[in-house]
Structure formats: structure tokens, C-alpha cells
Amino acid sequence: MSALVSILMGGVFHASILFLVAAGLQVVFGVQKVFNLACGSFYALGAYFGVSAVQWYVAAGGPPAFFIVPLIAAGALIGVTGVIVERGLLSFVYERDETFQLLLTFAVVLMMEDAIRLTWGTAPVSTSGLYLVYGQARLAGAAVPVYNLIVIAASLVIALGIGWLLTRTAFGRIIRATADNREMAEALGVDMRRVYAKVFTLGTALGTLGGALVIPATAAMSEMGVELIVEAFAVVVIGGLGSMRGAFVGALVVGILRAVAISVYPELEMLIIYLIVITVLVFRPRGLFGGAAA
Amino acid sequence: MLAVKNVDVYIQASHILRSVSLDVGAREVVCLVGRNGAGKTTTLRTVMGYLRPRAGTITFKGVRVDGRRTHEIARLGVGWAPEDSGIFPDLTVAENIEIATWTRPGGSPAAERLARAYEVFPVLKTYAARKGPEMSGGERKMLSIARALALDPEMLILDEPFEGLSPAIVPVISASIATVTRLGHSILLAESNIHHVPEYADRLYVIERGEVIFAGQPHEAWKDPGVVRVIGGQT
Numbered sequence: 001m002s003a004l005v006s007i008l009m010g011g012v013f014h015a016s017i018l019f020l021v022a023a024g025l026q027v028v029f030g031v032q033k034v035f036n037l038a039c040g041s042f043y044a045l046g047a048y049f050g051v052s053a054v055q056w057y058v059a060a061g062g063p064p065a066f067f068i069v070p071l072i073a074a075g076a077l078i079g080v081t082g083v084i085v086e087r088g089l090l091s092f093v094y095e096r097d098e099t100f101q102l103l104l105t106f107a108v109v110l111m112m113e114d115a116i117r118l119t120w121g122t123a124p125v126s127t128s129g130l131y132l133v134y135g136q137a138r139l140a141g142a143a144v145p146v147y148n149l150i151v152i153a154a155s156l157v158i159a160l161g162i163g164w165l166l167t168r169t170a171f172g173r174i175i176r177a178t179a180d181n182r183e184m185a186e187a188l189g190v191d192m193r194r195v196y197a198k199v200f201t202l203g204t205a206l207g208t209l210g211g212a213l214v215i216p217a218t219a220a221m222s223e224m225g226v227e228l229i230v231e232a233f234a235v236v237v238i239g240g241l242g243s244m245r246g247a248f249v250g251a252l253v254v255g256i257l258r259a260v261a262i263s264v265y266p267e268l269e270m271l272i273i274y275l276i277v278i279t280v281l282v283f284r285p286r287g288l289f290g291g292a293a294a
Numbered sequence: 295m296l297a298v299k300n301v302d303v304y305i306q307a308s309h310i311l312r313s314v315s316l317d318v319g320a321r322e323v324v325c326l327v328g329r330n331g332a333g334k335t336t337t338l339r340t341v342m343g344y345l346r347p348r349a350g351t352i353t354f355k356g357v358r359v360d361g362r363r364t365h366e367i368a369r370l371g372v373g374w375a376p377e378d379s380g381i382f383p384d385l386t387v388a389e390n391i392e393i394a395t396w397t398r399p400g401g402s403p404a405a406e407r408l409a410r411a412y413e414v415f416p417v418l419k420t421y422a423a424r425k426g427p428e429m430s431g432g433e434r435k436m437l438s439i440a441r442a443l444a445l446d447p448e449m450l451i452l453d454e455p456f457e458g459l460s461p462a463i464v465p466v467i468s469a470s471i472a473t474v475t476r477l478g479h480s481i482l483l484a485e486s487n488i489h490h491v492p493e494y495a496d497r498l499y500v501i502e503r504g505e506v507i508f509a510g511q512p513h514e515a516w517k518d519p520g521v522v523r524v525i526g527g528q529t
Contacts (some may be wrong), residue, residue: 170396173389177382184380186364187342188445189397 002141015255016155020210024203030242041112044225046211075212079205086200124219240287301350328501334484373442381426394445411440432463
């Protein structure tokens with residue numbers, strides 16, 4: 001029983017991180033119709049920036065128990081990279097074929113990977129020793145790092161926050177209107193440039209925050225972004241492109257299945273996810289929540 | 295208020311509008327009539343900034359708007375109700391109408407704008423919590439015009455507001471548009487059916503193959519054999 005709980009909690013922790021990245025991917029696609037391959041790069045950037053922020057914080061004598069504050073701040077703040085990428089690159093290809101957008105975001109993936117290597121080097125970096133600073137909790141006999149529970153709670157709060165933003169605020173309704181009918185939104189005075197810049201920044205910040213939050217549990221590596229793109233893609237296919245509920249459910253499916261596979265038969269780690277993706281594509285091509293509102 | 299002068303529009307290599315000119319004065323109701331494909335919607339979409347003219351000028355309240363982006367034109371005070379109504383299906387009726395009060399600051403207070411929209415289309419108040427897909431074609435047309443009104447515009451552009459409606463609904467929409475004119479808004483209305491042109495229209499333009507072939511009082515149109523040939527056979 002304790003082993004099962006341990007596996008499940010590990011899966012939910014991974015799902016929490018995956019949800020943040022996939023939610024960023026979904027909100028950008030839902031509004032801007034851009035499939036942002038660079039979401040994984042933003043995740044990696046958030047991880048590296050998080051490591052640097054925590055290392056700086058610890059070196060400055062900050063109490064280890066509060067390391068999560070600079071970590072979250074760094075993860076959220078580096079999200080402003082989104083404005084630069086959106087205004088500086090993407091805004092020039094909105095009117096062009098989707099292929100241009102895909103190629104452009106793929107170019108960002110390659111450039112970011114090199115920029116990360118140039119800045120932080122090729123060796124993995126980590127926030128050594130801080131993962132268990134909050135200790136471990138006992139759940140049905142299983143030892144679960146409290147940090148994992150904090151991240152799971154943070155992801156849930158962010159998911160609820162996104163739901164609140166989209167359904168209860170004027171900006172959220174403008175986002176949904178833009179996702180529904182861009183031309184009509186413009187005719188009602190919506191400045192599309194501002195909406196796109198804000199939405200892309202939100203999507204980027206979700207990715208960078210995901211990267212920052214994962215980093216106490218693992219090491220930052222330059223290729224970590226590329227690995228996550230594959231999983232985020234699986235989440236989107238399973239949940240349904242453009243659906244926030246789909247991102248939530250898809251992340252849980254991928255996160256838990258991956259954790260189970262790693263424990264039972266590690267060679268199946270990705271294969272089982274691909275099998276689910278293929279099954280969904282065959283029997284429900286639009287995903288579990290495909291066509292549903294954001 | 296609105297002056298379109300010698301506008302030429304191309305869509306890719308096709309020359310769609312040829313030296314189109316029309317004027318809409320303050321508190322005027324102006325109709326642009328033509329067959330399907332004659333260039334009505336292209337003219338309206340050009341005024342709204344969706345298409346850029348290759349030649350000619352468009353001014354609204356004395357300000358050049360050709361080349362401006364759509365949201366800027368809307369914020370200058372031009373409300374747009376497209377032929378397909380353009381309802382946001384994921385938003386409720388109330389949210390569809392409210393959105394314009396957030397995007398165009400200034401002018402009348404939001405509450406006043408919403409009250410005006412519901413005053414013209416009181417039935418929408420009873421559907422406030424419904425979403426677009428749960429509404430009939432006529433109700434969507436009403437919502438589209440109500441939403442444009444909530445922008446607090448000086449001028450409304452209505453693209454075929456009676457298109458696809460049952461004969462029973464057409465008089466209801468027509469009466470609502472008449473109410474809008476009494477509130478002091480100018481209206482530019484495109485219509486493919488001459489019989490749907492409201493009797494309170496101040497001026498009529500007839501467009502055929504991208505060219506304006508008639509401009510004048512609605513009753514004068516029937517005296518022009520060229521115009522009658524184009525629009526006279528429609529019922």
C-alpha cells in the first residue's frame with residue numbers, strides 16, 4: 001500500500017509540473033492558435049534561473065526554509081521572456097501559415113538551448129540539499145517529501161487561479177472572446193497586440209514557474225526542455241488542444257502512468273504514454289475535452 | 295460623419311472595389327444595396343479596417359481611418375454587427391454585451407450603455423445567462439446589434455441584419471433598428487434585398503460588381519432602369 005501511495009504521489013508531483021507547462025501551451029494555442037514548441041525551453045529557462053536565484057539566496061545567507069520564495073519569484077519573473085519572444089519574433093508571423101510559427105518556435109528551442117549552455121555551462125546544476133528541507137510527511141505509510149505536497153498544492157492553486165481569471169475577470173472574458181472570434185473581438189475595441197503579448201507572457205510564466213518548481217527535486221540540464229515538450233504534447237493530445245480542463249486531466253494521466261511505468265517496468269516509461277496518445281488519437285482525435293471551452 | 299472616397303480594394307489579385315464612394319451623415323440611416331458578391335461586405339469590412347484600400351480615403355469624424363487597425367476604429371466610435379452575428383459562443387449573452395464596456399473607456403458610463411442595449415432589445419435581458427449556441431438566429435442578430443450599441447458608438451455598421459431571418463422576425467429587428475436611430479446613432483446598413491430597406495432610410499447606394507451605380511433617395515432608385523435591373527427582381 002505504501003509503495004502504491006509513494007508511486008501515486010510521485011506521479012501527481014510530476015503531473016503538477018507538467019500541468020503548468022501544458023496549461024501555458026494550451027492558453028497560447030487557445031487564443032493565438034500558435035503551437036508553441038518553445039514551452040519546453042521556457043521550462044528549462046525557469047529551472048536554470050531558479051537554481052541561480054536559490055544559489056544567490058543561500059550565498060547571501062538567506063534561511064534555507066524560505067528558499068521557495070526566491071525560487072517562485074525567479075520562476076515567475078523570468079516569464080517576461082515571453083514578451084520579448086512574442087513581440088520580437090512571433091508577432092511577425094501571425095498572418096502567415098502555421099508552419100512558419102512552428103518553425104519559429106522550434107528555432108527558439110534551439111537558440112534557448114545554446115543560450116543556456118553559454119550561460120550556465122553543459123554540466124547539470126542543482127539546488128543541492130534543499131529538497132528535503134521541509135522534511136517528509138507520512139501518507140498511508142509512505143514517506144512523501146513535503147516539498148512535493150507544496151508543489152502539488154501550488155499547482156492546484158494556480159489551476160483554480162487560471163479558472164478564476166478566465167471566468168470571473170474582464171480580462172479572462174476578453175481572452176475567451178478572442179479565442180472564440182478574433183476579428184469580432186477587435187471590432188469591439190480589443191487591442192489584439194496587447195492581448196497576445198499578455199497571453200503569451202502568461203503562458204511563458206506558467207512554463208518557467210514549472211521549471212523553477214521542479215528544480216529542488218532534480219538537476220537542471222540543457223536538454224530538459226526538449227524532453228518535456230514530448231510529454232506536454234502527450235498531455236495536449238490526451239486532454240484536447242486548447243482545453244484547460246484537458247491539460248489538468250491529461251497531465252494527471254501522463255504523470256501517474258509515467259510514475260507507475262518507472263516503478264514497474266522502467267523501459268515502458270515513454271512507451272506507455274505513446275500508446276495512450278495513439279489510442280486517444282484513434283478513438284477520440286480531439287482529445288478527452290477537445291472542443292471544450294478554455 | 296463617415297466619408298468613403300474613391301476606394302479601391304484588392305483581395306489578392308482580384309480588384310473587388312472600384313472607386314467606391316459613400317457618405318453617412320450624423321443621425322443618418324444609409325443603406326448599401328447590392329446582390330450577393332457585389333461588394334457590400336467588402337466595403338463594410340474595409341471601413342472596419344479588416345481590409346486596406348489600395349487607393350482612396352476613409353474618414354470618420356474628420357479622422358483618416360484607412361490603414362488604422364480595427365480596434366482603433368471601434369474605439370473611435372464605430373460599432374460593427376457582422377452578417378454572421380459574430381457571437382462569442384463561450385460567453386453568456388450578458389458577457390457578450392458587457393465586453394464592449396471594458397474595451398472602450400470613456401463616453402457614457404457602462405451601466406448606461408448596458409441599459410440602452412437592453413432597452414432596445416428587452417428580450418435579451420431574459421436570456422442574460424444563456425450562451426450563444428442556445429439562441430435562435432433572430433436572437434443572435436439582436437445580440438450582435440445590442441453588443442455593438444454597448445460600445446457607445448456614434449455610428450453602427452450592420453451587415454445584412456435581416457439575412458436568414460424568418461419573415462416574422464424581420465419587422466421586430468427593423469423596429470429595433472428604428473429605435474436605435476431615434477437614440478441618435480448613424481447607421482450604415484448593407485442589404486441584398488431592396489424590400490428589406492427600412493422606410494426610414496435617408497439615402498441609398500446601390501453597388502454592383504464593386505462599383506456604386508446609384509446614390510440617392512430610396513424612392514428615386516426605382517426610377518433608374520439600371521438599378522431596377524440589378525435589384526428590382528428580388529423579393
